[in-house]
Amino acid sequence: PRKEKRGKIKEKKSKEEKKEKRKKNKKKSDEEETPQKTQKRKSKEGEENNNNKKAKKEDKKEETENKWKWWEEEKKEDGVKWTQLEHRGPYFAPLYEPLPDDVQFYYDGKPLKLSLATEEIATFYAKMLDHEYTTKEIFQNNFFNDWRKEMTSKEQKIIKDLDKCDFREIHKYFVDKSEARKALSKEEKQKLKEESDKIQEEYGYCILDGHREKIGNFKTEPPGLFRGRGDHPKMGMLKKRIMPEDVVINCSKDSKIPEPPEGHKWKEVRFDNTVTWLASWTENIQNTLKYIMLNPSSKLKGEKDWQKYEVARRLKDVVHKIRAQYRADWKSKEMKKRQRAVALYFIDKLALRAGNEKEEGETADTVGCCSLRVEHIKLHPNLDGQEHVVEFDFLGKDSIRYYNKVSVEKMVFKNLQLFMKNKNPADDLFDRLNTSILNRHLQSLMDGLSAKVFRTYNASITLQEQLKALTNSEDNVAGKLLSYNRANRAVAILCNHQRSTPKTFEKSMQNLQIKIDAKKQQVEEAQQELKKAEDEFEDTKDAKAEANVEKKKKLLKRLEEQLAKLNVQATDKEENKQIALGTSKLNYLDPRISIAWCKKFGVPIEKIYNKTQREKFAWAIDMADEDFEF
DNA sequence: AAGGTGGACTCAGAAATGTCGAG
């Protein structure tokens, strides 16, 4: 039986009680709170007018100076996340601007002036007209339902059929508008940029324990139509505008409490230092909370990230024991244990996600390990010369397809046959198992162990092993980077991180091939020229000719290097077309492995981590030396 | 005491935006 509907109204009582608890919990640290005020105020205003070059220089300076090395400080007591937190509150999405009078909506062929609220929602749909979403029936129905709810009764009486609605003029208006924006002059664009920079300056940072930290998402999400991933039952529903009255602010008591926009109030202001968020609101589609939190470069995120990899490293010490145990459990008398052991084998070997149960009808039908159904696997006693092959085919997180044929151990195969006996395709494969049972078991094996740790562990250890196996110290930097990318790719494949093939892929591949051919030609020509120069030197033996030979040699060498680089590029590109490397790099690979590798092989860190990534991994860059072992 | 539920946090790819080098 799958879960019941979630979004029920919370009981007031429990909420109040919880609040009380938080207060108690927090009291202690409140007292310790040091009222350090904003000591540092970087004089940003002055830089603003300067030209790019200077600004860049300043950036660099900032990069090396006054960075908070929180990793050198002592950790706070358990559960307390900060002692000082001050911020400006969220930046609200701009209000709706009505359409000009000459842009009209048509119903049944006739122009119809809509009320402001109705018109706004119409624009959400109009903007998406050339997206395939709007061709889907569920999307259309959900949209139309929600739209009608917001109409005046007069409008409701007229607008009864979406097919009779003509949004094309509105659509065109927005297309033109975005064209116009692209066509703005340099100066106008510059001005726009400055305005958004100013907002970033003002709302994009907070003060956390005396340090200025960047916020990850400081803007509220604008209203629009919900776009789920995959086959989402709620696609097209109206996502409502967030008002200050919806927003809970979290900050420290003695800080400057953010002002709500003129004429508005916050839903609540609280002072909870056991959580990391600055503001939150409830989103109306799934009735779940959304948060404003810090950027990955912040202490709060960085510390947690570091800790994640430390847990994974502890798993390394016990993983052999755990593997031995689940292998033994395959033969257990208890069905529950067998299921747990087989599931864990999948999680370990295939890096599957845990697979929480989901409420049917509320989200797209996707699964992870524990929620696999019989219909998601096929058993092949023999396939393509391999024994005991399991064919997986299911939609995972974000409705990304997982398709894999794996030869498994005999005992696993037998167990799967057993689990599937007398079941329907739609039945749970592991009917005696769920994520909480699994995680409780894992916790008992190692402190802090849960299913996702296996993904982190296997990803990182794979990178380390692959780097060891693939890197050739004789290679030049480009060659080494290819090895790095290949190691990274092995991880991405393991974790099933995919992307749609870029639209321009074929074309850009062709272009690259053309370049390669041209370069080959050049190399040949250079070879001939060199030959000629050598012959001439042979004849004349004069200094000028000798210099010429040297020159041609150099040219040839340079061209050959360029050709080699292009070839490397082509290989890399082809191998990468459907694989997304970013996710694993950012979330699964202990950065210290990569940094150690860079140091060991003399590859500049900038070659593998861009600026943002270097900020996120500042802790690792500072602490890892070339001997680091995961 | 098992299972449901809300809350808080990580992880995910698409889309928007910025940049940079070839022509």
Next chain:
DNA sequence: GCTCGACATTTCTGAGTCCACCT
């Protein structure tokens, strides 16, 4: 030096995991 498009980066917000707490 300028433009244009390919590619890189950033933004966006949806989709998971996991745990504490409640019944």
